[in-house]
Amino acid sequence: MGRVEVTNMTKTRVLSRALLQNLVAFVLGSEHQDLAGTLAITFIDEEHMRDVKRRFFQEDTVGDVVSFFYGEDPDGVWGEILVCVPRALEQSREQGVPFAEELMFLVVHGLLHLLGYDDDTEERRRLMMERAEELLAAYRKAEVRKRLVEQALRAREFAYAPYSRFRVGAALLSRDGRIFTGCNVENASFGVTMCAERVALGRAVAEGAREFVAIAVVSDSESFCFPCGLCRQALAEFGLDIEVLAGARDGRFVVQRLRELLPSTFSLQGV
Incomplete structure (x- = not known):
């Protein structure tokens, strides 16, 4: 335009x-x-x-x-x-x-x-008002997603990845509108390494957040970066309807629900 x-x-x-x-x-x-x-x-x-x-x-x-x-x-x-x-x-x-x-x-x-x-009749006015509300809601959602990816990209810059050279950033949106960021923190004892998603999640939980709407994950790759299995399970503890924005280094991203990425989630409910 x-x-x-x-x-x-x-x-x-x-x-x-x-x-x-x-x-x-x-x-x-x-x-x-x-x-x-x-x-x-x-x-x-x-x-x-x-x-x-x-x-x-x-x-x-x-x-x-x-x-x-x-x-x-x-x-x-x-x-x-x-x-x-x-x-x-x-x-x-x-x-x-x-x-x-x-x-x-x-x-x-x-x-x-x-x-x-046009809004020259009651029906046309109703349809026009509904369309305006739909567009505004979709715009707000698109802007939130964009901001999440941007913050994940910024968080990636602080990644400590001397072994893999694979930097990852994450930005987690809580239900109350707060955004918590994280980056991967590697360790010489590889099992101690923390993924960006779990760093962001731990930060959020430590500040009292328990309900989450979406998480953006980006890396240095041109491909979309999805959470690993451990991070999917960690996030699933707080709900399977969390949106996962898998991003690429140029800011592009795709969106999937956590339940799509982690079918048959392990849970102690009903045990």
């Missing part, structure tokens, strides 16, 4: 251009759209929004978001989204959601309008 141009006409701090660029790219990719040119996103106040609604919609109201599609233009602006910041702030308080989340929702809502979605 092309670039995102952001303008803030208010005194309130809004979303960064980098975040909006990533969000727009994710939505366009999910909707199988590749629009060249520039998408303009402008954050405005109530007075400006009321003026826009009067001029273009013949309505004396203040909406939360409006969009204008100008046609694909590789050298110009193909679309514009106007978000009313005071309305977004009011709605975030009413719904009990973070302000940034409400801004992202409105941007996605406006973008869906540009891609052909």
